[in-house]
Amino acid sequence: MITNFDKKETMNEIEAVRDISRQSLGEFGKYLAMRPLGRNVQEKLDARLRALPAGGVLVVDFDGVEMMDYSFADEALGTILSRMAAKEYPDRHLVIEVRGDELSDALLENVEVALNRREVAALVLPQNMAEKTFGKAANISAVAGKWRILGDLPSHLVDTLRAVMDKGCVTVRDLSEALKLDSATACNNRIARLYQMHLVRREATVVPEGGRQYCYSAVV
Numbered sequence: 001m002i003t004n005f006d007k008k009e010t011m012n013e014i015e016a017v018r019d020i021s022r023q024s025l026g027e028f029g030k031y032l033a034m035r036p037l038g039r040n041v042q043e044k045l046d047a048r049l050r051a052l053p054a055g056g057v058l059v060v061d062f063d064g065v066e067m068m069d070y071s072f073a074d075e076a077l078g079t080i081l082s083r084m085a086a087k088e089y090p091d092r093h094l095v096i097e098v099r100g101d102e103l104s105d106a107l108l109e110n111v112e113v114a115l116n117r118r119e120v121a122a123l124v125l126p127q128n129m130a131e132k133t134f135g136k137a138a139n140i141s142a143v144a145g146k147w148r149i150l151g152d153l154p155s156h157l158v159d160t161l162r163a164v165m166d167k168g169c170v171t172v173r174d175l176s177e178a179l180k181l182d183s184a185t186a187c188n189n190r191i192a193r194l195y196q197m198h199l200v201r202r203e204a205t206v207v208p209e210g211g212r213q214y215c216y217s218a219v220v
Helices: 035-051 070-085 102-118 127-134 155-167 172-179 184-196
Strands: 003-007 020-024 057-061 093-098 121-126 145-151 200-206 212-218
Touching (some): 035 057, 070 121, 102 121, 145 155, 155 172, 155 184, 155 212, 172 184, 172 212, 184 212
Parallel strands (some): 057 093, 093 121
Antiparallel strands (some): 003 145, 200 212
16 A cells, blocks of 8 residues: 655754765666666666665656566566565665656555565655755755655554654654653664664764663654
8 A cells, every 4th residue: 555644844954965876767768667677777776876875865766667567567676675684784764765656656556466466665755845845965855745655564563653744853762652652662673674674764862861772763
């Protein structure tokens, strides 16, 4: 299921410069089919992700693509996102950019099936938002717009991700209060899973009483 939410303009800004790399799947042709081509694209995405510095974002768009079958989608995108969830590409993120028209929705169908079967998920942004967001080197989390989750993400994790997107940079305690959870362990498990899937960022901060705590924030 594709889940839609509004991202609020009041989200706290995160003062960080984020390196952005773009890859349009249309460079590989209008009709994207079969695993051999998907494997070629997978290798391209792999190289792009590994070349990014920590905190970098790879934006994948479908410009110029008219058809994408399941085999291609699974090999090119499903495999990469599965590797991300398996702790490859540390502190790198992949975001899908779409135009939000009927063709884009049709192209996403096979991607969604692939992600559901692999039990992974991806963040999807509409192109008009992504152009504003990724056209800047800093403060990209302050841009408002629509975001969607494509793939397999249980409702309790969607709720947790929404809280992060709404609040900007939050600790486990902040999330526990926002979600009205009595168990900090349960909240920590939720955010740890989102972090493992590369759907949120994590930064360590020093606390006045000594030691450190983690602050979680949106990818965008």
